[in-house]
Amino acid sequence: MSSHRTAARSRCASCGTTSMVGQHHLYADAPALVLSCPTCSEVEPRIASQDGRILLEQRGTALLTVPAPQTVVRETPPRLTAVDADAPPR
Secondary structure (H helix, E strand, O other): OOOOHHHOEEEEOOOOOEEEHHHOEEEOOOOOEEEEOOOOOOEEEEEEEEOOEEEEEOOOEEEEEOOOOOOOOOOOOOOOOOOOOOOOOO
């Protein structure tokens, strides 16, 4: 299972507040998506697309912490070997 993207935390470079990305104010009507700090309203990350690329500008973000997806450890199945029909049972 993967963690939800709003569980990521961001520390504002201006005021030092750490908050969940989902708490930030989103301005979607700008040339880029702009997130601002919920405490001081300073701009944190800006996200845009250009020429088939995604641009992420994080000038206002001191630290962005994203939970790693949980991995499932699977046991290796036993190897199957060919059985000789004439061989005695093991």
